[in-house]
Amino acid sequence: MKEPLDATAASLSLMTAALWGGIAVAVKYSEDTLNPIAVAAIRFALAAAFMWLWCRLRRSPLQLNANEARLSAIVALLLLVQILLFNFAIHYSNTSHAVLMISTYVGWVALIEHFITKADCLTPRKVSGIGLAAFGVALTVFQMRHGDSAASTNASVDSPTTIGDILMLLSAIVLGIKIVFTKYAVARVEPNKFIFWHHLLGSGLFVICSFLVEGIPSSDVTAWTTPVILALLYQGLIVGGICFAVQATLLRRHTATAISVFGFATPLFGVLFALAFRGDPYSHWLLLAGCCVAVGIYLVNRKPMKSRDSR
Numbered sequence: 001m002k003e004p005l006d007a008t009a010a011s012l013s014l015m016t017a018a019l020w021g022g023i024a025v026a027v028k029y030s031e032d033t034l035n036p037i038a039v040a041a042i043r044f045a046l047a048a049a050f051m052w053l054w055c056r057l058r059r060s061p062l063q064l065n066a067n068e069a070r071l072s073a074i075v076a077l078l079l080l081v082q083i084l085l086f087n088f089a090i091h092y093s094n095t096s097h098a099v100l101m102i103s104t105y106v107g108w109v110a111l112i113e114h115f116i117t118k119a120d121c122l123t124p125r126k127v128s129g130i131g132l133a134a135f136g137v138a139l140t141v142f143q144m145r146h147g148d149s150a151a152s153t154n155a156s157v158d159s160p161t162t163i164g165d166i167l168m169l170l171s172a173i174v175l176g177i178k179i180v181f182t183k184y185a186v187a188r189v190e191p192n193k194f195i196f197w198h199h200l201l202g203s204g205l206f207v208i209c210s211f212l213v214e215g216i217p218s219s220d221v222t223a224w225t226t227p228v229i230l231a232l233l234y235q236g237l238i239v240g241g242i243c244f245a246v247q248a249t250l251l252r253r254h255t256a257t258a259i260s261v262f263g264f265a266t267p268l269f270g271v272l273f274a275l276a277f278r279g280d281p282y283s284h285w286l287l288l289a290g291c292c293v294a295v296g297i298y299l300v301n302r303k304p305m306k307s308r309d310s311r
Contacts, residue, residue, distance in 0.1 A: 002255045009250055013262040016243045021269030023239050024095040024102070025277050027087060028158065029231035033223040035214040036087035039232070041206035044079075046236025048199035051192070054245060060192040071185040072194060076201035078178040080209065083202070085171035093164025096280040099270025100140050100289055101168035106263070106297045107133050108176030117180060129299025136292030141165060143285035158278055195244065264298035 005013070030039040055062055064072060090098050107130040113120040122130075141162075186194055210217075250259055271290040274280040 002258075003253050005254055005258050009254055010262070012246055012250060013259050014265060016246050017262045017265040018269040019239055019243050020263075021099060021266045021271075022273045023235060024090060024098040024270055025273045026231040026234040026239075027090050028095050028098075028278060029227045030235070031087065031091055033225060033228055035210065035217070036091055037084065037206055037210040037214055038217060039235075040083045040087055041203055041210050042232050043235040043240065044083075044199045044203035044206060046232065047240025048196060048203055050237055050241030051196040051199055051244070054241070055192050055196055058192055060190060060196075062193055062196060064189075064193070064197065068189045068193075069197075071189055072197040072201055075178060075182060075185055075194075075198055076205055078174060078181060079198060079202040080205045082171050082174040082178055083206070084209070085167050085174060089164050089167035089171055091164070093160045093168060094158035094280045095274035095278050096271045096286055096290075097140055097160040097165055098168050099274065100136060100267050100293050101165055102172050102175065103267040103270070103293050103297060104133050104137060104169065105172040105175040105179065106300050108173050109179050110300050112176055112180050119180075119183075125302070126300050129296040131296070132299065133293045133296030136289040136296060137169070139285055139289035139292065143283050143289060158280060191248075199240065260301045261298060263301060264294045267293045267297070 027036075027039060030043075034042075052062075054060075086098075086102065089101070093101075110120070110122060110126050110130060114122045182194075182198075247259065267290050271280075271286060275282055280286075
């Protein structure tokens with residue numbers, strides 16, 4: 001029997017949603033001096049190291065059979081495509097735009113599960129949520145075209161671009177596909193083991209891709225500034241490690257629905273972090289867009305309450 005959320009569980013769920021909101025800011029800081037694919041390789045190597053320790057503590061076996069290896073390889077390839085799109089999109093956009101665009105993955109998951117896998121059906125509530133999130137994306141594009149004049153006069157501000165927003169939407173679509181496939185995979189592979197190999201294989205693919213595309217890493221130690229190091233630790237250990245551990249612990253006691261609803265706060269925190277740490281230009285349109293995406297996520301994730309009269 002799953003327990004209802006208490007104040008501690010709700011606070012922890014909100015904390016993980018907030019930490020996820022900071023991932024775009026952390027990636028942007030990393031890419032100030034490091035190559036984007038190399039950043040992804042380091043991020044998932046750190047996350048894999050954390051997951052190895054987590055699996056040891058949980059006494060989770062790490063050996064894969066042939067079918068488990070095939071599933072892990074497929075999800076690692078999806079991870080490669082999704083993060084490449086994400087990191088390059090960040091390079092060509094600003095963090096407030098990025099976090100709103102990537103948050104639309106929730107709607108893509110709902111559409112895929114309705115039209116392709118038939119695992120879930122769209123309801124008027126979910127359609128309203130997807131429509132509201134899409135409206136938030138449209139507002140974000142409008143804000144870029146009409147409300148970011150401050151960025152063009154301030155070189156220290158990250159400037160959004162159309163290509164950056166398009167790449168981030170493509171990343172959100174691939175993320176939606178990866179999440180749907182992960183649901184299928186974790187029903188056949190022990191979750192802790194699956195996440196470890198997801199991180200490890202993904203990191204290996206990023207290392208290979210970085211050497212092929214970006215060449216041998218520079219030996220210039222000045223690139224390893226304090227913000228860059230902290231940003232990498234945030235991505236790999238805080239988000240890739242601690243957030244997973246907290247959510248895994250919560251899911252053993254509470255329903256996935258109760259936990260996932262807090263994801264609506266992620267885009268709002270992401271916009272706030274972008275404004276505070278990267279100096280993204282503030283706009284009422286951007287704030288409204290963030291609220292639209294957040295409420296849309298809430299509507300898609302929220303499950304209807306069961307009737308108390310039903311037996």
